[in-house]
Amino acid sequence: MMDYNKYKRGYFMPPVVTYDWVKKDYIDKAPIWCSVDLRDGNQALVKPMNLQEKLDMFRMLVKIGFKEIEVAFPAASDTEFQFLRTIIEEKMIPEDVTIQVLTQSREHIIRRTFQALEGVPQAIVHLYNSTSVAQRQQVFQKSKEEIKQLAVDGAVLVKELAASTPGNFRFQYSPESFPGTEVDYALEVCNSVLDVWQPDSAHKAIINIPTTVEIAMPHVFASQIEYIHKNLAYRDGVILSVHPHNDRGSGVADAEYAVLAGADRVEGTLFGNGERTGNVDIITLAMNLYSHGVNPELDFSNMMEIIEGYERLTNMKVSERHPYAGQLVFTAFSGSHQDAIAKGMQWREKHNSPIWDVPYLPIDPKDVGRNYETDVIRVNSQSGKGGVGYMLQQNYGVQLPAGMKEEMGYLAKGASDQGEKELTAEEIYNLFKAEYVDNTQKFDLLDFLFNKQEGSIVATLEITRNGKCDKINALGNGHLDSVSNAFKAYLGLNYDLSFYEEHSLGRESSAQAIAYVGLTSNGKVYWGAGIHPDIIQASVHAMLVALNRMA
Numbered sequence: 435m436m437d438y439n440k441y442k443r444g445y446f447m448p449p450v451v452t453y454d455w456v457k458k459d460y461i462d463k464a465p466i467w468c469s470v471d472l473r474d475g476n477q478a479l480v481k482p483m484n485l486q487e488k489l490d491m492f493r494m495l496v497k498i499g500f501k502e503i504e505v506a507f508p509a510a511s512d513t514e515f516q517f518l519r520t521i522i523e524e525k526m527i528p529e530d531v532t533i534q535v536l537t538q539s540r541e542h543i544i545r546r547t548f549q550a551l552e553g554v555p556q557a558i559v560h561l562y563n564s565t566s567v568a569q570r571q572q573v574f575q576k577s578k579e580e581i582k583q584l585a586v587d588g589a590v591l592v593k594e595l596a597a598s599t600p601g602n603f604r605f606q607y608s609p610e611s612f613p614g615t616e617v618d619y620a621l622e623v624c625n626s627v628l629d630v631w632q633p634d635s636a637h638k639a640i641i642n643i644p645t646t647v648e649i650a651m652p653h654v655f656a657s658q659i660e661y662i663h664k665n666l667a668y669r670d671g672v673i674l675s676v677h678p679h680n681d682r683g684s685g686v687a688d689a690e691y692a693v694l695a696g697a698d699r700v701e702g703t704l705f706g707n708g709e710r711t712g713n714v715d716i717i718t719l720a721m722n723l724y725s726h727g728v729n730p731e732l733d734f735s736n737m738m739e740i741i742e743g744y745e746r747l748t749n750m751k752v753s754e755r756h757p758y759a760g761q762l763v764f765t766a767f768s769g770s771h772q773d774a775i776a777k778g779m780q781w782r783e784k785h786n787s788p789i790w791d792v793p794y795l796p797i798d799p800k801d802v803g804r805n806y807e808t809d810v811i812r813v814n815s816q817s818g819k820g821g822v823g824y825m826l827q828q829n830y831g832v833q834l835p836a837g838m839k840e841e842m843g844y845l846a847k848g849a850s851d852q853g854e855k856e857l858t859a860e861e862i863y864n865l866f867k868a869e870y871v872d873n874t875q876k877f878d879l880l881d882f883l884f885n886k887q888e889g890s891i892v893a894t895l896e897i898t899r900n901g902k903c904d905k906i907n908a909l910g911n912g913h914l915d916s917v918s919n920a921f922k923a924y925l926g927l928n929y930d931l932s933f934y935e936e937h938s939l940g941r942e943s944s945a946q947a948i949a950y951v952g953l954t955s956n957g958k959v960y961w962g963a964g965i966h967p968d969i970i971q972a973s974v975h976a977m978l979v980a981l982n983r984m985a
């Protein structure tokens with residue numbers, strides 16, 4: 435048995451709990467985004483990125499639209515240091531992008547950090563030390579006062595070195611391991627650091643509150659952030675940032691609630707890469723805003739390229755179920771979902787609707803580079819007629835009549851069930867062709883011609899049946915009626931021509947036509963289809979197949 439007795443709640447509610455954030459139900463503006471892919475994401479990889487890979491990731495992040503990017507922990511390794519020197523000396527940092535670097539609050543680490551930054555156009559120097567009860571006791575063996583002093587000493591040195599190092603610098607402080615820290619104590623440490631930096635609205639500092647290890651429900655974090663937001667010194671001069679991790683799987687909720695509670699900025703990574711279960715996924719956050727009609731200020735229209743770059747550079751995989759990005763997140767296999775999506779798509783086209791409200795699809799897959807033909811509906815044994823019809827229509831322009839669609843649906847799902855596999859569009863089309871278009875095994879038509887006779891039509895048909903040729907004819911009030919009458923007499927069958935429909939399979943005048951015929955006998959409808967550039971030929975063929983299926 436697992437021993438739950440060895441665990442306890444290790445988080446702290448703020449001294450005063452307010453729930454103003456609960457009263458808000460939406461976020462109307464994107465927060466300031468900061469990508470930490472090249473730092474928190476990178477430090478969690480089995481093989482951290484090399485210089486070239488970091489450069490490629492940096493370019494990708496810039497292209498997506500990040501204006502703040504934590505690019506390195508410069509004191510960590512030569513690669514990290516060299517990366518900074520490269521992007522600074524090669525002038526690779528766009529004017530509107532500010533890079534950020536992380537440093538522990540230790541003198542030699544801070545000094546090394548500033549060496550890496552010499553000549554930087556604009557940088558945020560991000561200072562951190564752990565403030566939690568556990569780390570104070572077990573790691574630092576220092577009192578609250580001593581830990582606060584550690585932060586203040588770091589803040590003083592950062593300020594001094596910023597004044598003497600070529601470049602432009604802003605400052606950021608994180609009370610690392612915040613979730614295990616008393617909230618009022620974390621606030622006290624942040625305010626002491628701010629006392630050193632003396633920020634104002636023209637020279638803002640960043641206070642970044644991390645869920646270094648996420649140990650509480652997201653509303654706890656929101657209450658903590660609301661308390662800090664309301665009690666932070668120099669509030670007008672501070673950008674309140676959050677840095678959620680995802681240990682309980684609530685990183686996205688942490689970030690969204692925190693923004694409702696007063697956070698101005700969010701640090702996170704693409705696809706949530708990062709320590710342990712990862713950092714908060716910025717793609718999900720941004721696309722959540724987008725799906726509510728809010729400009730996310732980041733561009734994920736080329737999602738497939740971003741996935742390719744991310745997987746190549748990190749050696750991580752994007753799950754098939756990853757929000758907005760996974761291979762299967764726009765795909766419905768199940769019948770009722772497919773039916774609603776297919777009808778929703780038709781409704782949208784018919785009404786030329788500017789608003790996206792297709793059932794089961796929170797966003798238009800095309801917005802992130804996916805397509806309707808292969809991504810939205812796929813067919814297996816859980817599928818229904820709506821999905822099968824959609825596949826035929828999207829891929830082959832075949833718009834089956836309702837009754838025929840139902841029959842075709844059962845045919846396809848049966849094949850999938852028996853074969854224990856998904857069916858491709860081509861396999862579905864081949865099934866359709868074999869059953870409803872090419873099914874002339876019992877008898878076939880070699881030739882036919884029509885003559886007019888006193889307002890009626892005479893059909894003359896040449897038929898092969900069991901290796902024998904027969905010539906038959908009959909009168910009718912139209913082409914199909916005369917063919918039907920000839921067959922009725924020849925085959926001795928009794929049925930009604932109960933359904934006829936046709937449409938073009940393409941837009942050009944030379945395009946093929948498809949005709950559908952339904953013959954009802956003893957309450958059952960027998961379907962057939964014919965495809966031919968000439969509509970009469972297509973119709974006669976459709977009847978021939980329906981008769982073959984009935985006979």
Ligand SMILES: CC(=O)SCCNC(=O)CCNC(=O)[C@H](O)C(C)(C)COP(=O)(O)OP(=O)(O)OC[C@H]1O[C@@H](n2cnc3c(N)ncnc32)[C@H](O)[C@@H]1OP(=O)(O)O
Binds near residue numbers: 509538563
């Ligand atoms: C939550 C986060 O993600 S924080 C970021 C974590 N990222 C990383 O650590 C990746 C990069 N780090 C590194 O490459 C290395 O840790 C280095 C180069 C920075 C430092 O390496 P080392 O000098 O070997 O020290 P190490 O990281 O093991 O830290 C141990 C010492 O630093 C102290 N320390 C750790 N963090 C901090 C901090 N933020 N401020 C002050 N002291 C700190 C520890 O208490 C310990 O002190 P001790 O020597 O008195 O026992």
Ligand SMILES: CC(C)C(=O)C(=O)O
Binds near residue numbers: 474611646
């Ligand atoms: C340095 C801080 C912000 C951090 O990465 C964390 O606490 O997760």
